[in-house]
Amino acid sequence: MTQLNVAGFEVHKGFLDISAQREVLSAVRGVVAAAPLFTPVTPRGKAMSVRMTAAGDFGWISDRRGYRYSPVHPDGQSWPPVPDCILGIWRDLTGAARAPECCLVNFYGEGARMGLHQDRDEADFSWPVVSVSLGDDGLFRMGGTERGGRTQSVWLQSGDVVVMGGAARRAHHGVDRIRFGSSTLLEKGGRLNLTLRVVT
Numbered sequence: 001m002t003q004l005n006v007a008g009f010e011v012h013k014g015f016l017d018i019s020a021q022r023e024v025l026s027a028v029r030g031v032v033a034a035a036p037l038f039t040p041v042t043p044r045g046k047a048m049s050v051r052m053t054a055a056g057d058f059g060w061i062s063d064r065r066g067y068r069y070s071p072v073h074p075d076g077q078s079w080p081p082v083p084d085c086i087l088g089i090w091r092d093l094t095g096a097a098r099a100p101e102c103c104l105v106n107f108y109g110e111g112a113r114m115g116l117h118q119d120r121d122e123a124d125f126s127w128p129v130v131s132v133s134l135g136d137d138g139l140f141r142m143g144g145t146e147r148g149g150r151t152q153s154v155w156l157q158s159g160d161v162v163v164m165g166g167a168a169r170r171a172h173h174g175v176d177r178i179r180f181g182s183s184t185l186l187e188k189g190g191r192l193n194l195t196l197r198v199v200t
């Protein structure tokens, strides 16, 4: 494993080997079976290109009413629990006293992206966010706390894990594009990203 450190972001290249990736993927399939992927709509009414779901006490949702954490899926059901193998990644990398209350699942199909943003709907920024990449490569852009500052990009591959803690916790980040079909982990292609968050 190599570890880069760009602007406070910890990028753990190759953190999950192929068998760990398969185990996490199968756990995510269980989550998606219980809580189907949906297309969030921005408060201005624009469909996001990423499809989402979640596990844990809360999921992050967006619709005409705004962005927020919700204890239920848009279909009205509770989110399934965060699978143990995913909680293990959080424990190994953070040693944090609290467990994440949300595992947000993002699915990037061909052409999907995520604009530069801060994760700031959580109550306490002293807890890190841990981000797990599976499947196709994604070009991850990292910036600073202020909007419009310098950014640096890194290609995240299947099994890479990023920890956004300390200064990086409030830093801007996004995914400019994916290389659709670059990984064989997902048979039909695409990129999965999991972000583990303490919400309350």
Ligand SMILES: O=C(O)CCC(=O)C(=O)O
Binding pocket: 104, 106, 114, 119, 131, 138, 140, 173, 174, 175, 193, 195
């Ligand atoms: O897909 C990624 O690597 C980042 C996802 C992200 O920033 C988010 O869900 O807030």
Ligand SMILES: [Fe+2]
Binding pocket: 117, 118, 119, 173
């Ligand atoms: Fe984010």
